[in-house]
Amino acid sequence: MAVAAKYTRFLLDEFDFSGESNNLEVSLTVNPLKDTGFQNEAETYVAGLSESSISQGGYYSGKGAGYIEQEIQSRLGTATAVYVAALFGTNTAACPAYVTALTWGQQMNIDMPLDNLIQLKSNWPASGGLIRGLRLTSVATQTITGIGTLASVDLGAQGTAGGKGFLFVQSISGSATNATIDFESSATEGGAYASEGTASFSAVGVQVVTFSGTVDRWIRLNVTSMGGATNFVIVAVAGTSGVTY
Numbered sequence: 614m615a616v617a618a619k620y621t622r623f624l625l626d627e628f629d630f631s632g633e634s635n636n637l638e639v640s641l642t643v644n645p646l647k648d649t650g651f652q653n654e655a656e657t658y659v660a661g662l663s664e665s666s667i668s669q670g671g672y673y674s675g676k677g678a679g680y681i682e683q684e685i686q687s688r689l690g691t692a693t694a695v696y697v698a699a700l701f702g703t704n705t706a707a708c709p710a711y712v713t714a715l716t717w718g719q720q721m722n723i724d725m726p727l728d729n730l731i732q733l734k735s736n737w738p739a740s741g742g743l744i745r746g747l748r749l750t751s752v753a754t755q756t757i758t759g760i761g762t763l764a765s766v767d768l769g770a771q772g773t774a775g776g777k778g779f780l781f782v783q784s785i786s787g788s789a790t791n792a793t794i795d796f797e798s799s800a801t802e803g804g805a806y807a808s809e810g811t812a813s814f815s816a817v818g819v820q821v822v823t824f825s826g827t828v829d830r831w832i833r834l835n836v837t838s839m840g841g842a843t844n845f846v847i848v849a850v851a852g853t854s855g856v857t858y
Contacts, residue, residue, distance in 0.1 A: 620756040624698040627817040634668030665739040673731035676744040689718040696819040697737045701848035707747045710850040713739040746852025772853030778822035781848040792840030798829035
């Protein structure tokens with residue numbers, strides 16, 4: 614069954630700009646390299662390097678820190694860590710998500726038609742490719758109020774070449790000092806879970822956890838310390854090499 618495009622989310626570091634966006638495109642291409650030789654009856658090609666990006670379109674919503682125009686502008690050509698995510702089919706648990714492993718703002722276009730709203734467009738090339746994973750929170754954004762495990766997600770198969778976990782910490786109530794959330798995997802949904810890596814944070818932003826070796830099929834989050842915070846809001850994505858990407 615087709616899914617309405619309204620079930621889409623656009624994340625830029627700790628910000629969720631879904632409400633200011635109305636267009637999102639994930640582009641994944643492999644450039645062809647021509648290897649046509651004598652005696653060929655038509656052009657022939659081999660696969661070259663991959664190229665991928667996330668493009669966003671939406672609306673100007675105001676000025677200042679935390680608003681989409683300033684947050685995009687401040688990341689144009691930046692060399693600091695920037696993470697962009699496109700989630701689709703968000704009306705279902707464990708929806709697919711594409712995350713830039715390394716990116717920067719390539720461009721921002723501002724369109725001001727007299728008979729319409731001020732519109733913004735941005736593009737985020739993914740250096741090193743996009744990581745495809747699944748959302749690990751059962752709802753769009755998960756509010757964490759205490760330690761404990763969240764529901765597990767089925768990645769479909771065991772991976773043997775590691776993977777990535779992304780933790781988007783969007784807000785913190787109170788003060789968090791070295792709060793910790795563990796990414797854990799198990800061969801079965803109700804089996805024994807083992808740690809694949811821990812995200813530690815004291816402020817909003819994105820934490821990246823690199824998995825190594827074998828990662829089992831079922832993935833979950835385990836909140837092991839609140840760091841003194843009353844609560845925090847997160848979105849988490851995990852993927853395994855050779856399975857989800």
